[in-house]
Amino acid sequence: MAKKFIILGAAESGVGAAILAKRQGYDVFVSDAGVIKEPYKEELEEFGIRYEEGRHSEDKILAADEIMKSPGIPEKNEMVKKIRAAGIPVISEIELAFRFKGDSRIIAITGSNGKSTTTALTFHICKTAGLDCALVGNIGISFAKQVALDPKEVYVAEISSFQLDDIDKFRPDVAVLLNITEDHLDRYEYKFENYIRSKFRIAMNQGPEDFFIYCADDPVTMKYLKQYHFLSNPLPFSMNQEPSRGAFIKNHEMHVKTGDEPLVMSVDDFAIKGKHNQYNTMAAGVAASTMGIRKDKIREAVTTFQSLEHRMEFVANIRGVEFINDSKATNVNSTWYALESMTKPTVLILGGVDKGNDYSLLFEGVKEKVKAIVCMGIDNTKIHEALGDKVPVMVDTASAEEAVQQAFRLAVKGDVVLLSPACASFDLFRNYEDRGQQFKDAVKNL
Known part of the structure; x- marks a missing residue:
C-alpha cells in the first residue's frame, strides 16, 4: 500500500512537496483552506495530484500516514491541533x-x-x-x-x-x-x-x-x-x-x-x-x-555579486536625492542594519503590520541619522509613541505613492529616502515584494 501523504497548503512549498511525493510513489492529497492560485493549480493538475480548496476535509486528513504542513500554517491552527492530538507524524518540506x-x-x-x-x-x-x-x-x-x-x-x-x-x-x-x-x-x-x-x-x-x-x-x-x-x-x-x-x-x-x-x-x-x-x-x-x-x-x-531586489536596492537619484528600497526589512533589526550603513541625512519610510516590535533599538540610529520619518501603514500609533520625540518631523501616509511624494518633499539635495519598514507588509500590500515594487514605481513617477 502506498503511503497516504497529505499536504496542508498549496503554495510554493506545498506544491513542490506534492510533486516530489507523487514521483516517489506516495498516495498524495493536497488540502488548502484558502483559494489555490492558478499557476499552482495548473501544476497539481499537470502531475495528476488530487486536491481541495476552501476547506480541510477532516476525515481525509486524519486518515493520513504522514502530513506535510506548509511553513505559513501556525501550530494554533485548529486542524493542526487535531492532527497533533491524533499523533500523526508531521514533517516540513525540507x-x-x-x-x-x-x-x-x-x-x-x-x-x-x-x-x-x-x-x-x-x-x-x-x-x-x-x-x-x-x-x-x-x-x-x-x-x-x-x-x-x-x-x-x-x-x-x-x-x-x-x-x-x-x-x-x-x-x-x-x-x-x-x-x-x-x-x-x-x-x-x-x-x-x-x-x-x-x-x-x-x-x-x-x-x-x-x-x-x-x-x-x-x-x-x-x-x-x-x-x-x-x-x-x-x-x-x-x-x-x-x-x-x-x-x-x-x-x-x-x-x-x-x-x-x-x-x-x-x-x-x-x-x-x-x-x-x-x-x-x-x-x-x-x-x-x-x-x-x-x-x-x-x-x-x-x-x-549583484545585491538582491528589495534589499538595500538603489532605485534612482532624483534632483540629488537618492532613493533606496529595503522593503525586505520586515523586522526592527533589519532596519537597524540599514540605518547603520547610511552616511547621508535620511528620510525614513517606516510602518506596516507590527509583529511585537521593540522600536527602542532604533533610537540611536534615528537620532543620529534621520531628519524625518514618513509612516506608511493603516495604524502608525506605535511608531509615533516610540519615535515621535526622536525626529523633528513625522507624517502619516496610507500608500506607497503618498509616502514617496511626502518623503521627496521633506528631502533636499544630498539626502537619502530609505524605505526600510521594520514591519510586515500585509496591511496595504500583498507581500514585501509588492511593497518594494510600488515604492519603485512611485519613485519613477516623481
Whole structure:
C-alpha cells in the first residue's frame, strides 16, 4: 500500500512537496483552506495530484500516514491541533526534500537577518566556481520541487525557523546560523527562547564530517551555543576576535581559513557594502571554502555579486536625492542594519503590520541619522509613541505613492529616502515584494 501523504497548503512549498511525493510513489492529497492560485493549480493538475480548496476535509486528513504542513500554517491552527492530538507524524518540506536528495550536498542558511543576501551570495560563489548547484528554499524554488524535477549536486538553501520546526532527520553538510534577534514571536507564544531553539535545530543532526558556521559576535548565539552539544566542526566568523578556523576581519581585510590555504581580501573589494554585509560575506566565504572552492573563485564572486531586489536596492537619484528600497526589512533589526550603513541625512519610510516590535533599538540610529520619518501603514500609533520625540518631523501616509511624494518633499539635495519598514507588509500590500515594487514605481513617477 502506498503511503497516504497529505499536504496542508498549496503554495510554493506545498506544491513542490506534492510533486516530489507523487514521483516517489506516495498516495498524495493536497488540502488548502484558502483559494489555490492558478499557476499552482495548473501544476497539481499537470502531475495528476488530487486536491481541495476552501476547506480541510477532516476525515481525509486524519486518515493520513504522514502530513506535510506548509511553513505559513501556525501550530494554533485548529486542524493542526487535531492532527497533533491524533499523533500523526508531521514533517516540513525540507525534510521531504532531504529524504530523496541522494548523494547531493546541502548548504543550509538561517538567521533573523541577512539570510537571503548570504544565500544568494553563497550560490553565486558556487556558480562562479562551476558547481552543479541550485538556489532553493525561501529564496529560490521549492527545495522539494528542485529535487523532483531537476536534481543537482549541491543545494544552497535559505531556511526559515518555521521550516526547521518540523524536521526530523534533515541534516545539512554545511549549516550557517547568521544571527538571532527577536522576530516572529507571534508564532512562538511570544517566548524568545522558543524561537532561539528553533534556529539551533539547523545543526542538531550534523555529524563529525559536517560544518557549523556561526557568528562569534552575536550575543544570543554565543549565550545559547554552550547549551548544545553539536558533533559538527565549528567555524566561527567575527570582527572582534581572530579564530584559527573560520573567518575574521582585521585592518579592513577579510581572512577566511578552513583548510591549509587562507583567503585574504580587502573589504573595499566587496560588491555589497555596509558592516552587516561584511558579516554576510564572511559567512558565505567560509561556506564556499568548505566546499573546496578555490580562493580566486571566491574572490571573483564576492567582487561581482549583484545585491538582491528589495534589499538595500538603489532605485534612482532624483534632483540629488537618492532613493533606496529595503522593503525586505520586515523586522526592527533589519532596519537597524540599514540605518547603520547610511552616511547621508535620511528620510525614513517606516510602518506596516507590527509583529511585537521593540522600536527602542532604533533610537540611536534615528537620532543620529534621520531628519524625518514618513509612516506608511493603516495604524502608525506605535511608531509615533516610540519615535515621535526622536525626529523633528513625522507624517502619516496610507500608500506607497503618498509616502514617496511626502518623503521627496521633506528631502533636499544630498539626502537619502530609505524605505526600510521594520514591519510586515500585509496591511496595504500583498507581500514585501509588492511593497518594494510600488515604492519603485512611485519613485519613477516623481
